[in-house]
Amino acid sequence: MLTYRAGAVASLFFPPAGIPALVHSIRAQRLAEKGDIELAREHGEKARNWAWYSVGVGLTVYLVAALVGLLFANQGSVRVVYFAWSILTDGSSWHSMIKGFWINIQVFLIAEVVVLVWALFVAVVRLLPGPACRPLRFLATVYVDAFRAFPAILVVYIVGLGLPQANLPLVGHLSDMQYVIFALSLTYGAYVSEVYRAGIESIHWSQVAAARSLGLSYAQTMRFVVVPQAVRRVVPPLLNDFIGLQKDTAIISVIGVLDVVSRARFINNAKGSLTAYSMAALLFLVVTIPFTRWLEWLQNRRQSRTQGGR
Amino acid sequence: MAFLEINQVFKRFGHIEVLRGIELQVERHQVVCLIGASGSGKSTLLRCINALEVIDGGEIRLDGDRVSGRGIDVDALRQEVGIVFQSFNLFPHMRVIDNITLAPRKVLGMNHDEAEAKAMALLRRVGLTEKATDYPDRLSGGQQQRVAIVRALAMDPKLMLLDEITSALDPELVAEVLNIVRDLASEGMTMMLATHEMGFAKEVSSKVCFLHQGVILEEGPPEKIFGDPSEDRTREFLKRIVDAGRL
Numbered sequence: 323m324l325t326y327r328a329g330a331v332a333s334l335f336f337p338p339a340g341i342p343a344l345v346h347s348i349r350a351q352r353l354a355e356k357g358d359i360e361l362a363r364e365h366g367e368k369a370r371n372w373a374w375y376s377v378g379v380g381l382t383v384y385l386v387a388a389l390v391g392l393l394f395a396n397q398g399s400v401r402v403v404y405f406a407w408s409i410l411t412d413g414s415s416w417h418s419m420i421k422g423f424w425i426n427i428q429v430f431l432i433a434e435v436v437v438l439v440w441a442l443f444v445a446v447v448r449l450l451p452g453p454a455c456r457p458l459r460f461l462a463t464v465y466v467d468a469f470r471a472f473p474a475i476l477v478v479y480i481v482g483l484g485l486p487q488a489n490l491p492l493v494g495h496l497s498d499m500q501y502v503i504f505a506l507s508l509t510y511g512a513y514v515s516e517v518y519r520a521g522i523e524s525i526h527w528s529q530v531a532a533a534r535s536l537g538l539s540y541a542q543t544m545r546f547v548v549v550p551q552a553v554r555r556v557v558p559p560l561l562n563d564f565i566g567l568q569k570d571t572a573i574i575s576v577i578g579v580l581d582v583v584s585r586a587r588f589i590n591n592a593k594g595s596l597t598a599y600s601m602a603a604l605l606f607l608v609v610t611i612p613f614t615r616w617l618e619w620l621q622n623r624r625q626s627r628t629q630g631g632r
Numbered sequence: 633m634a635f636l637e638i639n640q641v642f643k644r645f646g647h648i649e650v651l652r653g654i655e656l657q658v659e660r661h662q663v664v665c666l667i668g669a670s671g672s673g674k675s676t677l678l679r680c681i682n683a684l685e686v687i688d689g690g691e692i693r694l695d696g697d698r699v700s701g702r703g704i705d706v707d708a709l710r711q712e713v714g715i716v717f718q719s720f721n722l723f724p725h726m727r728v729i730d731n732i733t734l735a736p737r738k739v740l741g742m743n744h745d746e747a748e749a750k751a752m753a754l755l756r757r758v759g760l761t762e763k764a765t766d767y768p769d770r771l772s773g774g775q776q777q778r779v780a781i782v783r784a785l786a787m788d789p790k791l792m793l794l795d796e797i798t799s800a801l802d803p804e805l806v807a808e809v810l811n812i813v814r815d816l817a818s819e820g821m822t823m824m825l826a827t828h829e830m831g832f833a834k835e836v837s838s839k840v841c842f843l844h845q846g847v848i849l850e851e852g853p854p855e856k857i858f859g860d861p862s863e864d865r866t867r868e869f870l871k872r873i874v875d876a877g878r879l
């Protein structure tokens with residue numbers, strides 16, 4: 323039962339919810355003294371609920387208030403720096419930003435497909451059985467370890483600036499966008515292959531035993547039994563990596579691709595306001611959130627179709 | 633030479649010797665029941681026969697061919713020998729029909745329609761045609777186990793290994809699975825089964841083997857093993873089973 327002292331604290335913290343908490347706690351105390359335990363409990367319960375509201379709603383209100391305060395502090399400088407009206411309402415700025423953002427989206431979509439296939443390949447190679455495949459396994463392991471260690475921005479520099487300079491066969495004459503897709507796929511391929519590998523290893527060995535006992539080869543067992551189940555299992559963690567990939571497409575601005583960040587920088591330089599960066603942030607938000615929800619929905623639907631089994 | 637010959641088979645896991653010189657002959661159309669305490673090596677022996685485990689010593693011959701040791705084609709062997717597990721192990725991401733047709737299509741190269749027709753015929757035999765397009769998690773344990781049996785049968789095995797296939801089932805579902813095994817036996821399927829269903833073992837088997845600490849301590853016709861065993865260990869084991877109300 324909430325004591326009236328705790329009720330008093332709650333009422334000070336956030337009065338609209340705290341005062342009912344105080345009232346109920348006092349009433350509960352009185353009733354308890356009179357011996358009406360049942361009713362006292364009821365009021366105690368109400369007091370507790372109100373006290374929780376006092377904390378939950380109160381904290382939110384104060385935090386939001388603090389943020390709004392910041393927004394208007396220093397004669398509304400935040401508004402001027404980040405949300406300059408003249409740029410926000412300027413159609414040609416938006417046009418330019420959206421054109422840049424389309425490049426980010428393209429890079430993301432193509433890199434995503436490349437990563438999905440490449441990472442699965444790497445994961446399967448890392449799990450190849452037998453001593454004959456040891457060198458291949460080793461190679462795949464080195465790749466994964468290395469590219470998980472390299473910051474993505476370094477890989478973009480090395481691939482995007484280095485390969486054309488070195489003028490290598492095959493990979494020396496790609497477009498900037500192709501380099502960027504290549505670089506991001508290398509980086510994210512390493513991460514995602516680990517996700518796949520965890521998924522493959524999470525499939526119980528009895529599934530492999532069942533498949534092999536029917537005469538399926540190792541490769542057929544992977545192809546028809548293990549990998550399809552593993553892929554279903556790793557959709558949620560893959561989602562996370564792909565949101566990361568989507569954001570990291572912003573790195574491509576460093577090698578001079580005219581993506582949304584580069585364009586924001588131009589606008590910033592020309593007009594002396596960071597508003598274009600806010601616009602870029604908004605664009606990422608607008609695309610990422612529906613994307614996440616959509617993938618979650620896909621995952622739920624699939625799960626309700628094929629769950630369980632042993 | 634017998635259809636299945638198991639000669640002096642040894643199997644170790646680390647430093648535990650699980651099989652210590654198994655000797656066993658199985659003739660065509662025989663049903664051999666393996667009984668014995670938990671941990672006596674029944675599952676291990678069955679798994680060695682279709683090379684899910686590699687044996688450390690001895691030899692296994694099926695229909696005259698050596699099927700253990702180096703240089704054998706395990707996939708070819710497994711096409712001849714079907715196994716059904718205690719825990720069904722259906723593929724949860726495939727419909728019942730696809731569970732059954734996967735191996736005939738991918739391993740035997742049967743075409744899609746032919747494999748489905750065969751699967752449906754087998755499902756009809758076990759009374760599950762209406763479940764063909766369901767996913768395994770929609771089936772009861774007994775139904776799942778019947779599908780697992782059908783899945784093994786779809787490969788037309790010469791020998792079926794059944795490892796405690798009713799142990800994971802609720803008591804009222806045991807009969808529907810055992811009925812299928814009984815039918816198979818009457819059709820002359822060669823089978824080896826590890827089981828704790830002594831009543832059933834008594835009824836269907838041509839030979840009962842009592843495993844004790846990795847050796848076949850005693851074997852004989854069911855009347856002999858269950859009625860008048862010669863070994864004290866066998867008697868003790870059966871007494872425990874009777875006391876537990878399972879015979």
Ligand SMILES: Nc1ncnc2c1ncn2[C@@H]1O[C@H](COP(=O)(O)OP(=O)(O)OP(=O)(O)O)[C@@H](O)[C@H]1O
Nearest residue numbers: 645650668669670671672673674675676677796826
């Ligand atoms: N993969 C393995 N690794 C290590 N030990 C194992 C393995 N498989 C089986 N064993 C051991 O081998 C012994 C025999 O196991 P097995 O499963 O063959 O017994 P079982 O007769 O089938 O018993 P149950 O009636 O409980 O199924 C047990 O002691 C078990 O712990």
Ligand SMILES: [Mg+2]
Nearest residue numbers: 674675676796
């Ligand atoms: Mg067992």
